[in-house]
Amino acid sequence: MYLADPVHPRYGVGKNVGNYSLRRLSALTVKSARQPGRYGDGDGLYLVVGKGGAKSWIVRVQKNGRRRDVGLGSATKVPLKLARERAALVRSQVEAGLDPVLERNKRGGVPTFREAAMQVHGEHKKGWKNGKHQAQWLATLEAYAFPAFGGVAVSEIEAPTVRDALSAIWLTKPETARRLRQRINTIIDWAVAKGFREQSLALPVIDKSLPKQRSRVKHHAAMPYKDLPGFMAQLRARETMGRFALEAVILTAARSGEVRLATWEEVDLTKRTWTIPASHMKAGREHVVPLSNSAAALFQMLQRHARGDKSLIFPGSIKGKPLSDMTLTKVLRDMGRSETVHGFRSTFRDWAAEQTSFPGELAEVALAHVNSDKTEAAYLRSDRRVQRAKLMEAWSNYCGKLFRPSN
Template sequence: MGRLSASAVKAATRPGRLGDGDGLYLVVKPSGTKSWMVRVQKSGTRRDFGLGSASKVSLAIARERAREIRTWVELGLDPLFERRKAQGIPTFREATAKVLAQHRSTWRNEKHEQQWIRTLEAYAFPHIGNVQVNEITGPMIRNVLAEIWLVKPETARRVRQRIGTVLDWAYASGYRDSEAPMRAISKGLPRQPKKEGHYAAMPFADVPKFIPRLRERESYSRLALEFAILTAARSGEVRHAVFDEFDLEAKLWTIPPERMKANREHVVPLCERAVRIVERCAELRIRDLPLVFPGQRLRKPMSDMTLTKLLREMKETCTVHGFRSAFRDWVSEETSHQGEVAEAALAHAVKDKTEAAYRRGNLLEKRRALMADWADYLRTGK
């Protein structure tokens, strides 16, 4: 028989804990709210488990829940996991929705979330979407990946990472009693073919000859591509640029953190031609449209495929991103500019913590000189 009574629970007002016996406590907070807690100790380890608010959970139910938890501990079971099971274990599809909801505030844009959803809908959900997360095994995951592991290697790696993220959440939330064996799964798959190089790049010596061809006609896509080449910026940074980011008098373009890969503000010095491109887009601007390089739907930025299509129409096999590689190669092979200045111009994160500690400035003036030299090279080929 416990030491507490229903009337004692109702009358308790002094902050502190009132013991009922066998580790069950009524916890009274200074605010006056009351809740139940059970303390369980096994093999020298002590754990406390909340049992709910005393306004909703009666003394009799609290005793029953406390006995249940003590039994689980004695049997070597994890009470948190067992309680999760009692509440209903989500399917992989349901767990994915919860993970997306929790991560949404940390992602830079909606595109990343859509990529998550599309890849899992296409490759994971048909196999394990309706399987409860505690029942998903290594062989199941391997079967999901095996179909695309060699034919779509990059996509397969992303699917593997995203499945692992969902199952890690399930384990941390008590829905699985073990982590997913992702490392073992990868070892059980064949070696993927090595990808030669990174992004197809135009040799830097050919870029000055490409620019006049780009200017033969005028369109938003051609202006955007030339602007990307002049600034060595990423395609997404250019395509989503808005007029408020530019100070044309100071010849600066300030990209906010949420649009940068490293999630840090990036200031880009602009050469004369880059300034002229923004001014030309302002002349073509329709009403109060904020985008510098709008897509076919004026309120939406142009897609990455628009620039790729332009390159293919011009019979070029390189990628937009590859012009950043051309810029970096030119700096290394044709100039005396320091490598750290080029890396800063490309907004690359500094991996070495010691080096990063000594590089707190953004090297703006050095980058201004570098980008002016790059513009001269594109104009003259020298």
């Protein structure tokens, strides 16, 4: 049951001296009020002037001994007379045993946090290149946010509620907690932009209330380059689509997603290049990979024995679908290895740095890493394809040759 907070119009906030109905404000007072603070009008209605000069109306109510301010709108849009009418409506709802906030949300069509999250996901997912990220974005919210406040109107999500949801996993799952924080904030900011609420979350307050995370940067487990020649011999001992794809990942130093999504239209065996489109690249820029002798032989063999969907170089078991990421990981696990597929890029980088005289920036270009030095990047406009072709041939030779006839 809500109760209007009785405040004496002269003695100010917190003076429990009866439920007075005397009026203190006038239209002129509202217009001329400049000093930040609350100006009482009686019966729990206040004009609130912010530090920046913004003016809004609130009516103070209580539920189970807990005070709560219900917003009634901006004072620039809601005149004093209408503010009093809205405050009276809130009080009538209180007397009827209704929650005025929920009743207002029903009339105004304010979505719940879950509904808002679905709308945000629907609007943003088209801009996400990674399908796995699309699924994880909602999964994180379903696991840790929706159980706590998924059914609450997005206009009523407060900092303490968000803080408690984050606190549950802040130290045990720090990376997940940080992603959850970012996604919740995105939804709340969307609600502000849509007019469903007036203010964003007080993130600085939430952050200061949480303990310091002591997480370390987690690197992808990589195979020592000294183990690679022996591993490649074992990998090539059997022929499966998963093994072919993993071999392509290693020989090209590409990301697994770039290899799994590769199509024959991207490969030019005459020029010995594989042109990865910007839509498949993490940095969103087209990347050309010079193919070594071994890599070219691998693609030639696959082209002659293409099956199923001829557009995909590495088709999966479902027609028209590429291999799954887990297929490549399973190859490693079946071979008794604990490393990650992505870790082979680190193996390549370590080998180039410690076993060759090729410049470090050349290996970075081969890995399609974005140069963080803007000045240096401005001068290195070329993709240095000729030099990279030599680097990739040296890498291929180190991995070990396997004869594959070209015709």
